[in-house]
Amino acid sequence: MVTAAERVSSHKWGMVVDVDRCTGCQACVMACQAENNIPLSTEDIYRQKRTFAWIRVERYWYGDFPDVKARFIPIMCQHCENAPCEPVCPVFATYHNTEGMNVQIYNRCVGTRYCANGCPYNVRFFNYWEPVWPVSLRNQLNPDVTVRSRGIMEKCSFCVQRIRRGVREAARDGHDLQDGDIGTACTDACPTNALVFGDYNDENSRVSIMAKDDRKYTLLDALNTDPNVLYLAQVDATGGAIGGHD
Amino acid sequence: MLALGGLGVTAVMGFVMVFIITAWFGNPLPVLGFDQSPEQPIAFPHTAHAGSEPLLNTDGSPKLDADGNQLTGIGLDCTFCHRTVTSTNAAGIPPVETCVTCHRVIGATDSEPLTLLRTIGLGEDPGPIQWKRVHRLPDHVRFVHEPHIRFLTAAGNTDVIANRDEAAILAGTQMDGSVVAAVTCSTCHGDIKSQEQVAQVEPLKMGQCVDCHRKNNAPTDCTTCHF
Numbered sequence: 397m398v399t400a401a402e403r404v405s406s407h408k409w410g411m412v413v414d415v416d417r418c419t420g421c422q423a424c425v426m427a428c429q430a431e432n433n434i435p436l437s438t439e440d441i442y443r444q445k446r447t448f449a450w451i452r453v454e455r456y457w458y459g460d461f462p463d464v465k466a467r468f469i470p471i472m473c474q475h476c477e478n479a480p481c482e483p484v485c486p487v488f489a490t491y492h493n494t495e496g497m498n499v500q501i502y503n504r505c506v507g508t509r510y511c512a513n514g515c516p517y518n519v520r521f522f523n524y525w526e527p528v529w530p531v532s533l534r535n536q537l538n539p540d541v542t543v544r545s546r547g548i549m550e551k552c553s554f555c556v557q558r559i560r561r562g563v564r565e566a567a568r569d570g571h572d573l574q575d576g577d578i579g580t581a582c583t584d585a586c587p588t589n590a591l592v593f594g595d596y597n598d599e600n601s602r603v604s605i606m607a608k609d610d611r612k613y614t615l616l617d618a619l620n621t622d623p624n625v626l627y628l629a630q631v632d633a634t635g636g637a638i639g640g641h642d
Numbered sequence: 643m644l645a646l647g648g649l650g651v652t653a654v655m656g657f658v659m660v661f662i663i664t665a666w667f668g669n670p671l672p673v674l675g676f677d678q679s680p681e682q683p684i685a686f687p688h689t690a691h692a693g694s695e696p697l698l699n700t701d702g703s704p705k706l707d708a709d710g711n712q713l714t715g716i717g718l719d720c721t722f723c724h725r726t727v728t729s730t731n732a733a734g735i736p737p738v739e740t741c742v743t744c745h746r747v748i749g750a751t752d753s754e755p756l757t758l759l760r761t762i763g764l765g766e767d768p769g770p771i772q773w774k775r776v777h778r779l780p781d782h783v784r785f786v787h788e789p790h791i792r793f794l795t796a797a798g799n800t801d802v803i804a805n806r807d808e809a810a811i812l813a814g815t816q817m818d819g820s821v822v823a824a825v826t827c828s829t830c831h832g833d834i835k836s837q838e839q840v841a842q843v844e845p846l847k848m849g850q851c852v853d854c855h856r857k858n859n860a861p862t863d864c865t866t867c868h869f
Binding site: 494495497501542553567568 | 780789792868
């Protein structure tokens with residue numbers, strides 16, 4: 397008999413980002429902000445250079461005017477298998493769980509910020525202030541996600557609340573978890589399906605199939621962080637591939 | 643004089659220590675607003691609704707109706723009012739509409755709680771009742787009722803139910819060995835149906851959760867509950 401503990405650890409969650417499909421519309425950024433109770437990046441927070449974005453769309457310009465092209469890369473926590481943020485945490489507030497996720501436990505975090513210094517992708521964010529929402533947005537907060545208070549580090553959680561809900565509801569309704577049952581806020585919001593979320597342990601899942609693509613690369617490959625977020629390089633109309641480490 | 647001051651300081655420190663130690667291992671002492679059984683806006687008796695024993699007044703005498711007959715609890719299933727408990731996160735507090743469905747006609751008109759209920763539910767300006775929450779977990783914990791009840795009601799898992807009411811479990815056992823949801827609640831909530839005013843009897847601290855999860859082979863990864 398498969399125990400509950402084994403059933404949970406039989407997943408290896410991951411994401412594949414097809415950069416070729418990304419239009420830079422920022423829908424993922426907004427969806428993430430709404431789903432995960434991320435503090436508002438207001439103007440004064442921006443001027444302090446302390447803005448929050450668990451997922452951000454980086455923009456690069458290619459070519460010379462007038463043949464200039466904008467390229468976009470959505471970047472979130474890469475959920476590295478060899479995560480540089482994990483060994484530096486003195487209280488084990490961030491660790492790698494059995495489902496291939498780098499998780500952040502808010503009630504353990506003491507706010508040393510070592511992990512943010514260790515992260516080469518700049519995807520960890522520290523709450524320097526108590527988050528404040530305008531009265532009109534207070535009923536918008538997601539009850540499934542903790543509101544992080546001052547002094548807590550936070551980052552992309554792969555929408556673990558949605559993973560938990562998906563696994564739970566599949567068990568409740570008595571059917572197996574199908575590929576596509578669970579989506580993160582960003583993948584569900586993406587209008588071009590540039591972001592795909594799934595289980596690498598399921599051989600027929602979309603992410604497993606996309607991971608075999610020749611265009612596959614990982615960010616900062618030379619650091620050997622072994623991310624669970626994979627990128628598929630953009631193919632230019634003229635035939636050349638842009639991005640990746642070639 | 644100085645010695646007395648020292649005694650006072652020792653007494654205060656001793657009291658603080660006792661408070662912290664009791665709060666660490668169980669429920670805190672019921673002082674300074676740490677009472678685990680808050681007064682509710684309407685004195686709702688779970689004894690009369692969920693219980694099926696003869697009802698008593700506060701002085702211990704039998705509670706009689708207008709004709710002098712002994713009143714007994716009606717033994718409602720917990721899920722009759724807490725409807726969402728078997729399907730989702732929260733057990734759910736019933737809307738006033740559920741209360742006045744019966745209490746539009748049932749119950750004495752001179753009863754103070756029922757008069758208050760009818761004023762709130764059927765009066766000029768009907769609105770929700772501001773119940774005080776008794777079982778509250780910290781904000782960084784995500785507790786979901788549904789999988790716990792699914793586990794405890796399943797056939798073969800009924801031994802895990804704590805604070806058992808053997809008669810109710812026997813009566814609630816189905817043909818396939820599973821039990822009805824209402825007999826599992828006592829595991830964390832104690833014997834609610836004998837409480838006039840609901841109190842939190844279990845400490846509901848993380849140690850209690852983890853002990854039970856370990857014993858029953860449930861996941862103990864941090865992100866099971868903290869995210």
